Amino acid sequence: MPGKRMTFVEALVEGIREEMRRDPNVFVLGQDIGPFGGSLRSTLGLWEEFGPARIFDTPISESAAAGVCLGAALEGLRPILDISFGEFLASAMPQLVLHAPVVHWLTLGKARVPLTIRTKVGEGPYGGHPQCFEAWFTHVPGLKVVMPSTPADAKGLMKAAIRDDDPVLFFEHMYLYHGVRDVVPDGEHLVPIGRAEVKRPGKDVTVAATAWMVHRALQAAHQFAAEGIEVEVLDLRTLAPLDTATLLASVRKTGRLVVAHEAWKIGGLGAEVAATVAEQAFGSLRAPIVRVGAPHTPVPAHPTIRRAFLPDAQGIADAVHAVMKYAA
Amino acid sequence: MIEDVKQVLAMHRLMVQSRVLDEACCEESAHWFPSQGEEAVPVGTFYGLRPDDVCAPAYRGAPIVYLMRGMTLEQVWAGALGKRTSFGRGRHFSFTAPIELRVFPYIAGDLGPIISQATGAAFAQRYRKSDAVTAVSFGDGTSNRGDFHEAVNLGAAWRLPIVYVIQNNHWAISMPIEKATAAKRLADRAAGYGIPGVAVDGNDVLAVHTAVQEAVRRARAGHGPTLIEAETFRMRGHIAADTASYRAPEEVEEWRGRDPIQRLEARLADAGVLSAEDAQAVWAEAAQEVGEAKAAAQRHPDILPTDLGLDEMFATPLREA
Numbered sequence: 001m002p003g004k005r006m007t008f009v010e011a012l013v014e015g016i017r018e019e020m021r022r023d024p025n026v027f028v029l030g031q032d033i034g035p036f037g038g039s040l041r042s043t044l045g046l047w048e049e050f051g052p053a054r055i056f057d058t059p060i061s062e063s064a065a066a067g068v069c070l071g072a073a074l075e076g077l078r079p080i081l082d083i084s085f086g087e088f089l090a091s092a093m094p095q096l097v098l099h100a101p102v103v104h105w106l107t108l109g110k111a112r113v114p115l116t117i118r119t120k121v122g123e124g125p126y127g128g129h130p131q132c133f134e135a136w137f138t139h140v141p142g143l144k145v146v147m148p149s150t151p152a153d154a155k156g157l158m159k160a161a162i163r164d165d166d167p168v169l170f171f172e173h174m175y176l177y178h179g180v181r182d183v184v185p186d187g188e189h190l191v192p193i194g195r196a197e198v199k200r201p202g203k204d205v206t207v208a209a210t211a212w213m214v215h216r217a218l219q220a221a222h223q224f225a226a227e228g229i230e231v232e233v234l235d236l237r238t239l240a241p242l243d244t245a246t247l248l249a250s251v252r253k254t255g256r257l258v259v260a261h262e263a264w265k266i267g268g269l270g271a272e273v274a275a276t277v278a279e280q281a282f283g284s285l286r287a288p289i290v291r292v293g294a295p296h297t298p299v300p301a302h303p304t305i306r307r308a309f310l311p312d313a314q315g316i317a318d319a320v321h322a323v324m325k326y327a328a
Numbered sequence: 329m330i331e332d333v334k335q336v337l338a339m340h341r342l343m344v345q346s347r348v349l350d351e352a353c354c355e356e357s358a359h360w361f362p363s364q365g366e367e368a369v370p371v372g373t374f375y376g377l378r379p380d381d382v383c384a385p386a387y388r389g390a391p392i393v394y395l396m397r398g399m400t401l402e403q404v405w406a407g408a409l410g411k412r413t414s415f416g417r418g419r420h421f422s423f424t425a426p427i428e429l430r431v432f433p434y435i436a437g438d439l440g441p442i443i444s445q446a447t448g449a450a451f452a453q454r455y456r457k458s459d460a461v462t463a464v465s466f467g468d469g470t471s472n473r474g475d476f477h478e479a480v481n482l483g484a485a486w487r488l489p490i491v492y493v494i495q496n497n498h499w500a501i502s503m504p505i506e507k508a509t510a511a512k513r514l515a516d517r518a519a520g521y522g523i524p525g526v527a528v529d530g531n532d533v534l535a536v537h538t539a540v541q542e543a544v545r546r547a548r549a550g551h552g553p554t555l556i557e558a559e560t561f562r563m564r565g566h567i568a569a570d571t572a573s574y575r576a577p578e579e580v581e582e583w584r585g586r587d588p589i590q591r592l593e594a595r596l597a598d599a600g601v602l603s604a605e606d607a608q609a610v611w612a613e614a615a616q617e618v619g620e621a622k623a624a625a626q627r628h629p630d631i632l633p634t635d636l637g638l639d640e641m642f643a644t645p646l647r648e649a
Contacts, residue, residue: 027455059485064444064478071448074427075382077455094475098436099445104643106419106435111427112643142641165643194646241646 003152003183008176009041011151011184012118015158016043016080020050023078026162029056029069030082039084040120040177062088066095069115074103078114078162085129086121086171089137100167101142116161117169122212122262123310124174130299132263134171134210138240138272144193145240147171149214151182153237156191164193171239173211173262180215196243198250202230205256205320208247208273210236213260213292216313220320223313229324239269247273248281255286256323260316265293287326290319330599339375339533340596341610343367343589346392348614349401352622353391353408358569359421360408363389365531365563368588369495371396372536372558373465377544382453384432384446384464386495388562394425401621411628418631432464439466440475443492447483450490450547461547463540465493469500471517472508480555484521487552491543494555496530497562502574515557523553530558531588560588 006014020026028043028050034057037044047055058065062083069079083089089096096117103111121132137145144166148154154172161168199214200221207217214235221231234250236242251257257277259270270291277289292311300306330336346367353360363370370389374396377383385393391404399415407414407424415426424433432445446464453460470476471494483490494514498505511517518525524546528539536558543554561583565572572580596602 059478059482061478061482063441063475064447064482067441067444067475067479068448068451068482070441071432071445071450072452072455073448074432074445075449075452077452094436094438094441095444098438099441102435103433105637105641106416106424107427107433108415108417108419108637109640109643111433114643144642163644192647193644 003185005181006151006184007178008151008154008172008180009178011155012042012158012172013044013046014184015155016162017046017049019159019162020046020054025076026078026080027054027056028080028082029058029065031058031060031084033057033082038082040124040174042082042118042120042172062091063095066092066100066117070095070100070113073113073115074111080116080118080162083117083119086119086133087129087131089119089133096169097137097140097143101140104166105142112165113167114165115167117167118172119170120172120174120177122173122175123306125178127301127303127306130174132261134239135263135267135269137169138269142167143240144168144238145171146193146238147173147210148237149173149176149211149235151180152184152189153191155184156189157193157237160190160193168193171211175212191237194238194241194243196234196236196238196246198232198246199235200231200233202232202254204230204254205258205323206232206234206250206254207258207260207316207320208234208236209260210239210269211262213262213311213316216311217260217316219313220316223317224320229320231320236273242272242276244276244280247277251277251281252284255284256326257285257289258292258316258319258323259289260292260311260319262311263293264296265291266296268293287323290322292316292319330596330601333601335376336534336596337602339371339537340589340592340602341614342371342375342392342396343533343592344610345395345614345618346371346389347589348611348618349391349404350389352618354564354568356408358567360568361388361566362564362568365583365587366495366497366560367392368533368536369465369493369530369558369560372533373463373493373540375537376541377463378460379430380458380460382430382432382446382449382460382462384442384449384462386465386467387434388467388495388497390434394429394431397425397429397431399425399429401617402624405622405625406628409625410631411625412631412635413628417635419637439470440473442466443470443475444479444482447479447488447490450483450488451486453489459548461489461491461544463491463493463544465495467500468494468496468498468505468514469503469508471514480521480553483553484523487550489547489550490553491540491547492553492555493540494557496557496559499562499575501566504575513557515555518555521555523555525555525557527557527559530560531586531591533588533592561586
């Protein structure tokens, strides 16, 4: 496929740039997104192209920023709200969970909220603001939640989110931001919301993962190939609503499931994935489902205990070994 | 001085209609939010705005604003009675109105977020280079929330075309404003945002209307927001079923003597534009209209279990794999 290589964040910004060129109702609003270029360069170049008529630097007021975007969306604009870091979503919760997701249903479809909320989570180059609270939002009816793992998906999902007429919460993983460079297809590249993707096919065990853990699962899968174990790596990509069809099809083929995410294991997305499979594909399972996630402490600061905290390829490999002990 | 008689009579009629409707709704529903005694604030604030202006009225007393924007009494009753014809078809309480009337709906039960949503409407008006404005009202209790601070600060910093009106009725459920803040006047908070703050008698509909219209002119001319505090009083409990046993009856009786409708009628009688008989006719007509609308709405179909709307969560459906 013809394309060009770019980093994850370059792909995100290119997606936003193309949609802003396409539709004058699209604007970006958030903290330090103007001349500063966005934290971790999340909006680099947009200010230079679109200026103060389309790029709005706000004071430190996440709640008001979210409310302003919701109000503007009700008036027919298509806001992109840049919440610097996922931890700050907590400051805007009423707008994000009580208000924006409800409007379409409440108004019998007369009002729409074409709002994209982008934010950064996870391990990153500076290690700051790493907490992954995405599972909170998958619990909320009316929100679409996406979390890509590759530059191509980052761009394609960002364009789909901006064109979507519902609120879409877009989680951008900071380790991937500048750490992953890959081919992004040329031309109009859209990735549909609500679709998982098999990143590596295999017949023995499914590893369903998100964001950085997709890369760690692929790393583990590569090692298992040498042992003759074929691991299928499924990138969930959209966390809500879950692509249960693709998930169930994979588990029905392999009969074993490991779920891996960087967020806490307890009450995490993995619990929903595991429950869905247990409810709907129990007969296909040849082994108990194993979840890989963070232990139940806050994310520590120092690199030594940070490494001890973060789920890694070894953790995923241990989980795969555990489920492979159950014979067909 | 009554400068525009037709306009003042119209506002009088709306206040009477609001009172009659509110009393009837309180009888109908123990969970209704009574607005009796506060009518001058919603009527004075939202009267005379243009169809392209956005209104975000406080939930207490909001139905009269919906009527001012073009909703019918029968539609309001359909909501109050929980009929299938109601806006929202039973998915929310009735203090929401059709968005196409440029009224921002009350989406959830928490207070404050609508202040920044209204600020977003003003943002959109600016974005589109329109000279439309937004007016938002909310209670004194809501003005203690962080939403108030963030929204008013942002609206002021960006000089957005919006008017913020505090409907200070002295009580946030059981919390009196004197115990909720050390500020003497809520309008004084405007100084902290660098915008004009205006305190008005919230039981004087002409004073409210004059202050809001001046703020609307400022906003339309691009001079940014104004914060208006309209001081009134919540004559009943927080909801119809609340007996408000936590406050002194003397306080309520004192405010009963300042009833905004009686005061306006006395003033209109003095000016010779509304006789006692004329006023009686307005009350009788309102009672008849409200009663007829209720009777009509009672015949509307009831909500069905299928109105839950399982397949109506999203505007953009997910593509099947």
